[in-house]
Amino acid sequence: MSVKEDLIKKLKNKDARIAILGLGYVGLPLAAVFAEAGFRVMGIDPDSRKVDSLKNGISYIPDVKTEAIAKLVQSGHLTATVDFSVLRDVDAVSICVPTPLRQTGDPDMSFIISAADQLATYMHQGVVVVLQSTTYPGTTRELLLPKLGTDPDLKVGEDWFLAFSPERVDPGRSDYMTKNTPKVMGGITEACGEVATAWYKVGIDIVHQVSSAEAAEMAKLLENTFRMINIGLVNELAIMCERLGVDVWEVIDAAATKPFGFMKFTPGPGLGGHCIPIDPLYLSWKMKSFNYNARFIELASEINTNMPRYVVSRVMEALNDRSKPLKGSKVLVLGAAYKPDVDDVRESPALDVIGLLQKKGALVEYHDPFIPHIQHEYDGWHMDSIKDVMQAVQEADAVVIVTNHKVYDYDAIVASAKFVFDSRNATQKVVKDSENVVRL
């Protein structure tokens, strides 16, 4: 039996030992899915707090239930460690480490490089490696393959296998989770794709194999670029509608009644999260090395990046209409997470909105039921969420809704506030004609 056949058999029989590198929003749900499918899964993460939490059977990712983790830990299907040497004995590895952008907008590959360097030490015959971190096209072949394939006796596609599978998890979502969201898989060789697909099919309902790692990398970038550009479009529409004196939300709802050929996107205070603001820029960065300027991406990025500034200018104008300067006004920002009902503040536009308000001299506080503390990575400021949200609403000269968390009582907020700037249309249902509300 060839190495490939032997490994596929082990994977199908769930005899293969699995390692997940990186136990965050992507890695932990994936580890749980494979453990639930019957594999013995080892989660590896240098963050000892996460590892300790899992050892105690406690989940720190809202979409993964503590009861589920406790059961998997107790049954021995899921273990966690900071010790990378366990990689010596595994048959399948999935890499789920962060891929942020540097302040300059260039991809920060340091986490992939460090994970690959760790893994390279323990590479052996009969192992399949899948990269799940979102990245620029070519990463799997150009960066991972040379790092993992240093042993001249081990041939990729024959002795070991390497593939890319983009991650699609949408935190906070309950209809499509890791198990029932189709996965795309593309190998460095046909055999690599086959082995990786055979593995993932054991835990995930649908795996769609494509012809190469590059096709899989590009599929992810198409998905996120599609979203980023459409959000850029509706953000610009919001700016145009304001000048025209037309309600952008009404326009979008009207367009959305078309049952075909239109997909609803909504404007907001800017892009956030680990994907939409970042991933398309990976593609445009890569295209620069081909002397190609990815114009749609650059334009949408420019519009979206400017939205926090636009929100602050609208707040300033609205206060001016109420004979108040922004400087010295008390402003309460509601919501710091990048989207409703999650505890993730990465790239959140709230950070920029707060920073810009502060720079204009406003006295800013924020409240977020999911995020007790925030800090701006580059500007250096930090802040705690205020405790009594309704008291702060009453005291503020302006309440700025940045994240439309469901837990907020928007009726009560509008009734108590002097003035509300709503960048998410959170107040649409409750205050259609309220004079103290200005919408984006």
Ligand SMILES: NC(=O)c1ccc[n+]([C@@H]2O[C@H](COP(=O)([O-])OP(=O)(O)OC[C@H]3O[C@@H](n4cnc5c(N)ncnc54)[C@H](O)[C@@H]3O)[C@@H](O)[C@H]2O)c1
């Ligand atoms: N969060 C999402 O909604 C989402 C959706 C789609 C794709 N992605 C992509 O998935 C990847 C992971 O994102 P995430 O949200 O899970 O990030 P995360 O920050 O939540 O988790 C990453 C984990 O990797 C760990 N880590 C760092 N260096 C490591 C190393 N060398 N070895 C092992 N572990 C290491 C970190 O300690 C952290 O726990 C990123 O590329 C991201 O763009 C994320």
